[in-house]
Amino acid sequence: MKLLIISDSHGLQDELFGVFDRHAKEVDKIIHCGDSELSKDAFISYDNLLIVRGNCDYDASFNDEINTDVMGLKIFLVHGHLHNVKSSAVNLSYRAEELNAKLVCYGHTHVAISFQENGIIYINPGSFRLPRKRIERSYAIxxxxxxxxxxxYYDHLGKEILDLKNSFVLL
Incomplete structure (x- = not known):
């Protein structure tokens, strides 16, 4: 199974949908971790999309969090601002453990990172528009x-960012 994970695109529409279209045939789901700053109607043609509301999203029809199962993998999707992820991942990990998630996708920090803790994989794809701690506008697969x-991880043009690559085993 392949998942495209992107976040914090902050109003970019053509470039964002260009990435969706670039990978449409190779991924099973597209995950947007919030702060698209677009209306839900803008995403109408993407039926394999999971998207949550970020602190800069004004369309109240987005969910604050999604807890789902994709091909046997329990996924918790959230922007992260309601879990104070800029300070610590503790609140996020408590919620993930409550939900028995094995994968957590989140944004908000604009920092691309992946790690594993207590058997749970955490992925922040960074920001597609305004990255922090790196120059690349990024997303992850x-x-x-x-x-x-x-x-x-890939930059906005689809070039792989090799030093961010990470591998994990789920127990």
Whole structure:
């Protein structure tokens, strides 16, 4: 299974949908971790999209969080501002454990990172518009097969960011 994970696109529409279209045939789901600053109607043609509301999203029809199962993998999706992720991942991890999630996708910090803690994989794809701590505007693709996960990061043009690549085993 492959997931495209993106966040914090802050009003970019053509470039965002260009990334969606670039990877449409290779991914099973597209995940947007909030702060698109677009209306839900803008995403109408993407039926394989999961998207949450960020602190800069004004369309109240987006959910604040999504807890779902995609091809046997329990996923918790959130922007992160309601969990204070800029200070610590503790609140986020408590919520993920409550939900028995194995994958957490979040944004808000604009910092691209992936890590594993207590058997849960956490992925922040960074910001597609305004990155912090790096110059690349980024997104991630998770390849998950038989309890092994590889996270590859890409810049806005689709060039892989090799030093962010990470692999995990789910227990």
């Amino acid at each position: 998770l390849n998950y097969q038989q309890d092994e996960a590889t996270v590859n």
